[in-house]
Amino acid sequence: MTPTLDHMIAAAPAPRRPWHATVLTIFPEMFPGPLGQSLAGKASEAGIWTLEAIDIRDYATDRHRTVDDAPFGGGVGMVMRPDVTDAALAGVDDRPGPAIYLSPRGRTLDQARVRALAAGPGVKLLCGRFEGLDQRVIDARGLEEVSLGDFVLSGGEPAAIALIDACVRLLPGVIGDAGALAEESFALGADAGLLEYPHYTRPALWQGRAVPEVLLSGHHEKIRLWRREQAEQATRARRPDLWRRHTELKN
Numbered sequence: 001m002t003p004t005l006d007h008m009i010a011a012a013p014a015p016r017r018p019w020h021a022t023v024l025t026i027f028p029e030m031f032p033g034p035l036g037q038s039l040a041g042k043a044s045e046a047g048i049w050t051l052e053a054i055d056i057r058d059y060a061t062d063r064h065r066t067v068d069d070a071p072f073g074g075g076v077g078m079v080m081r082p083d084v085t086d087a088a089l090a091g092v093d094d095r096p097g098p099a100i101y102l103s104p105r106g107r108t109l110d111q112a113r114v115r116a117l118a119a120g121p122g123v124k125l126l127c128g129r130f131e132g133l134d135q136r137v138i139d140a141r142g143l144e145e146v147s148l149g150d151f152v153l154s155g156g157e158p159a160a161i162a163l164i165d166a167c168v169r170l171l172p173g174v175i176g177d178a179g180a181l182a183e184e185s186f187a188l189g190a191d192a193g194l195l196e197y198p199h200y201t202r203p204a205l206w207q208g209r210a211v212p213e214v215l216l217s218g219h220h221e222k223i224r225l226w227r228r229e230q231a232e233q234a235t236r237a238r239r240p241d242l243w244r245r246h247t248e249l250k251n
């Protein structure tokens, strides 16, 4: 039976709501920043995702819009007040997705977590400043803590931008060629958990350095095997931790 338009509409998946990123920050003017450009910028214009940057200072209760205070027990720096940050979080309770505090003490962000966040309705990101956030808000709200890596940024904003960028590029319709996602580092599938193979483009000879012969052969299977071998070699040499996980997954 030839499907009618009514059949097709009934069978079509419900249109997905835009993926929504809510960012709590004392520097809302840092957003969208790089997220307004290139892939993420175009995807936002296309209505695939939306961004809301909320000023934590709007939840301060004093004339000076204070969000921080000196640490109990002494020591350097200032700490973000629990009452103000909690009020800011309460103000976005109805926004979609888990609430995450960006922190060097958190679990390091990886592609598996990015995939899970991108598959959900969105994310709420709390950007720390100063020495960080009063521990009681983290405990009271059971905030997930996510780190970008073993280094210290001056604030959570660059980490929030990186996390959002990593999620947005996975949203359906953002990258035209889904094959590009399937082949990159940390992808799922046959190459699960491997770093990507190296890339080459024109000119074929540059500063006396030639492109690997096999890439000019036009032999798809040989190219596939060469790339696979390169991905394995790079992962084994550079990331023994990923290599171990990859071999465990295979066995």
Ligand SMILES: C[S@@+](CC[C@H](N)C(=O)[O-])C[C@H]1O[C@@H](n2cnc3c(N)ncnc32)[C@H](O)[C@@H]1O
Binding pocket: 101, 102, 103, 104, 105, 126, 127, 128, 129, 130, 131, 132, 133, 146, 147, 148, 149, 150, 151, 152, 153, 154, 155, 156, 157, 159
């Ligand atoms: C100067 S840092 C605070 C560092 C903290 N006193 C420490 O030693 O762990 C200020 C804020 O930047 C953000 N930040 C710094 N490094 C980060 C990282 N590696 N990943 C995610 N966020 C980070 C956090 O939001 C943090 O609250």
